[in-house]
Amino acid sequence: MRAINQxxxxxxxxxxxxxxxFLYVSKGQVSFFDGNEMYTYGPGDSCIARRNHLVKFILNxxxxxxxxxxxxxxxxxxxxxxxxxxxxxxxxxxERAIIKVAKSALIDSFIQSIKPYHKGVMELxxxxxxxKYEELMIILLRSQPELADIFFNFDTPQKxxxxxxxxxxxxxxxxxxxxxxxxxxSLSAFKRDFSSVFKESPSRWLVRxxxxxxxxxxxxxxxxxxEIYLELGFESxxxxxxxxxxxxxxxxxxxxxxx
Numbered sequence: 001m002r003a004i005n006q007x008x009x010x011x012x013x014x015x016x017x018x019x020x021x022f023l024y025v026s027k028g029q030v031s032f033f034d035g036n037e038m039y040t041y042g043p044g045d046s047c048i049a050r051r052n053h054l055v056k057f058i059l060n061x062x063x064x065x066x067x068x069x070x071x072x073x074x075x076x077x078x079x080x081x082x083x084x085x086x087x088x089x090x091x092x093x094x095e096r097a098i099i100k101v102a103k104s105a106l107i108d109s110f111i112q113s114i115k116p117y118h119k120g121v122m123e124l125x126x127x128x129x130x131x132k133y134e135e136l137m138i139i140l141l142r143s144q145p146e147l148a149d150i151f152f153n154f155d156t157p158q159k160x161x162x163x164x165x166x167x168x169x170x171x172x173x174x175x176x177x178x179x180x181x182x183x184x185x186s187l188s189a190f191k192r193d194f195s196s197v198f199k200e201s202p203s204r205w206l207v208r209x210x211x212x213x214x215x216x217x218x219x220x221x222x223x224x225x226x227e228i229y230l231e232l233g234f235e236s237x238x239x240x241x242x243x244x245x246x247x248x249x250x251x252x253x254x255x256x257x258x259x
Contacts, residue, residue, distance in 0.1 A: 028066030053097035
């Protein structure tokens with residue numbers, strides 16, 4: 001199981017989700033942004049973060065005050081579970097990266113039941129790990145049968161509308177190889193289709209689109225460059241400031257000064 005690094009308070013961090021992840025918030029609050037919507041979860045809430053999706057997350061409390069319980073369902077476990085219990089898909093369609101799990105006494109009781117075996121955020125006593133993973137999956141499918149369509153869909157991402165996807169996800173600082181995978185293309189096909197749709201290279205378009213969004217956030221909303229550069233996919237404030245000045249001829253802080 002792969003641990004997730006905790007984010008510092010008030011800083012959006014990016015996460016590519018390689019396997020389905022169950023999150024239960026025992027204490028504190030966390031928010032996720034999937035390119036369309038912001039989702040916030042507090043004590044007693046739980047959700048599924050879907051594999052092959054991008055999210056940004058932010059802690060709304062200090063790391064010391066945030067206590068998550070995480071279960072990572074990899075493909076091997078899911079295939080074995082499906083074969084053992086003969087689960088079938090039930091035609092649930094959703095493009096959301098984060099699926100809210102309805103509150104239930106079963107889930108609350110399950111969380112209480114793992115405490116004696118819980119050694120960390122994503123670590124259980126090895127003797128009980130398989131049993132507890134199966135138990136949680138049974139509870140989730142009994143409470144929300146439609147989740148079978150998510151858990152037992154082992155297809156690779158299909159070729160999707162490139163323009164809509166990129167306009168929704170340009171804020172994510174991931175490689176072109178990752179964007180190609182998530183849009184159902186090889187890297188060469190992604191670059192070719194991208195140039196056909198946007199009439200410029202992916203790298204150039206991503207920088208320009210992020211800078212356009214930055215201009216709006218600074219000028220119209222009074223956001224500080226130090227608050228938004230990570231949010232918009234830039235790796236450093238200096239890189240953001242240099243790129244902004246090259247694109248618009250002024251430093252981003254000048255827009256704040258002139259307001």
